[in-house]
Amino acid sequence: MKQQVLSNAHGGRISSPSVAARTRVPRAAAAATPIKEAPSSPAPAPATPPRARRLVRVSSKEERVVTGAAAKPKRHKEDSEEETRKLRGEVEALRKEVERLQLLNTELECDKSDLTHQLALARCTITRLQEQHDIYIKTDVETKGDFINGLINKVQTTTYTDVEQVLTFVDWLDQQLSTLSDETGVLKHFSWPERKADALREAAFEYRDLKCVVTEISSLNADDGSPTSCEATLRKISSLLDKLEKSMKRLVNLRSSVMPCYKQFGIPTEWMLDSGIASKMRVASVTLAKVYMKRALKEITAYTGGGNEAALVAQSVRFTYRVHQFAGGLDSEAMRAFEELTQRSRLTAV
Template sequence: MKREAAPAAPPGRAGAAEKTTRKSPAPAAKAATARAKPAPPPETNLHQGSRRSSIFASRVSPAEFLGRSRSSGGGSVASTAEQLAPLRRRPGEDPTKKKERAAAAAAAELQRKLDEGESLVRELRSEVSALKAQLENLLLVNAELELQKKQLAEDLSAAHLKISYPAGADEQKRSEQSPAGEPEPKSSPPPPPPPPPPPPSSLPRLSPIRQGPTPKSENMRKSASLVEFYHSLARHSRDGGGGGGGSGRSADARVSIVGELQNRSAHLLAIRSDVEKKGGFVRVLIERVRSAAYKDMDEVVAFVDWLDGELSTLADERAVLKHFDWPEKKADALREAAVEYQDLKRMEMEIDSFEDDPALPCEAALKKMALLLDKLERQILRSAQLRDAAMRSYRELKIPTDWMLDSGVVKKLKLLASTKLASAYVKRVKLESTQHPEREQSQEALLLRGLGFAFRVHQVAGGLDPATMAAFEELRRQFRAEPPEAIGPLSPKPTQVT
């Protein structure tokens, strides 16, 4: 009969038994003693084999154990996971991938540094090329200055020769007046001994001066001019050297042209005097400009006139004011607003005072009115552009802006354009048609011109006044010779000027 297998041990005990069988921490001494012991009887080995087989038979897989635990309900999933945790293998990080990532990061860093180095090299090359171009320009300027210096040196030598020439000419005249064999008078002092010849590099080359017929007198004149020129150059070089103190004449020679202008210019001296003496006066003007705040443009115009009168006492307004903290932005804005306002007022007075002269020919009178309308259109357009550009800054600087609106001076100009220019133009066309009724073609042309002018005024002013519209209707009826009912009104309801 076969021996029945032993009953399966519970999982906990089986695990303990397995751990017991796996662990064999026997030291070396115990191992030696075990070797010396006799072999156990066969029955004992058989019992151990059956026990080991029962242990291995009782081992189950993690999945079966998890299913049993869930079916029995004896343990939770967390405890099961804790029991199975030692059975799992945690995969470690691959060292090859780590090395590859480190190498890639190092390569990216090197590439970044290489790009930065290349950009720096390009910038340095561009700077070097710019410096080379600047150096070439400076060399060209230096060459031009050297040529100018050389030309000035030649002019200076020629001037010295001209200065020394009259003495040689007098000697030549005396030698020519005296007989050939007659000795020279003893009263004349003997000529000074010639100085030692100067080094050739320090003096410019002199061309021979031929003034007399005989070679002896020519050589004497050359020697005299050469001696005088040498003395003058030696005196200049001695005065210009870094030795002891020179005379007043040498000090004047060392003064440059720029220094002469700066130190002796009456204009610059006056500016310097104003900066030193009128500093308090300028500071008072600065405070007045900064605190200026008006509500009426007439007050602004009066203030600007007063300010210009005060600044006119300075030698140079801009040159003096740049030495102080002058509020240039506000002062310029006040001047700009005052000038534009005065231009509008002058335009208003010009149109208001306009009267058509019947003595003028019709063509000249119509052309004069058209030019005045052109001027009015430009003035209104410029005022609109200034309003769009400077309205905000004027308000920040406390400058009045009501006059720039369409309800200000511009409205008066538009009304005058409608009542004065358009009315005068239509009346002149009507007068011309009544004086020359036989010219039908010219009357048609006049009608077209009057219509065009009225349309321009209508566009500029935004409408025509009733008197102008009535005059134009009468003119049209006269040209067509038709009753008003057949033609109909040109404009049933005149547009009011806004």
């Protein structure tokens, strides 16, 4: 049998039987020894070893996700508080608007009440004035009957030799009728010759209007020494010629429409003919041309040169031609002024 030599602590050798010899069992003994059977209970499950802890490195992106997820409840709370504040502000604004509208409605109701009261007072005042007016008309009808009948007789029987007498009579008649409280309201209770009275008034009005235009033109004077500028003076003269042309057109239309009626009521019509006021209007237009050309020549003489002189000459020639067409010609004085103007035009062209 083999021995194993071991050294002790003091360096000596110790002999010991071999490990294999100690563990070896004779085959016969193993066969003779009965084998004990293991119990039939199941073998216990092996214990689960504890998981090993691992250190996981978290990236910066994952850290932000984790941080955001942790801060989400806090942010939601802040948003909710902000929304609540907004809603409270809107509610407060609506409350103030409702109060303002209620106050405005109260003021409007007060104004409506005041206006209703004023309207009622105005209606009462109108009714009272109308009643007084009716009383005045009734009084005139009862007390001025003879006076009105005398006016009626005057209108129906008075004769006229020229339109100037018509003008005088209409002025007198209007003065008499002005004493009535209401001319129309009183005269409708009488046999007032309304058509003849209206025709007399129309003739007087038309003649007076034409006469005023002719008188205004006749008073013009180019050498009056007024400080009015040349442009303003020429513009005024041009407007007077426009008025003359319109008045002549109205006179022609009036003559063709009312002359039979005037003859029926004995109203003179000679003033409406070409030999009447129309002739005076043509003479007045020639006066306008003379004043225009004299004022233009005076301004041209004061010029030292330039394009304005030629423009003024051309403007004066055009105006004189308009007058020539309206009046049917020019008198000797106007022709001399026109010749001087055309000579100035030729000199300007050179």
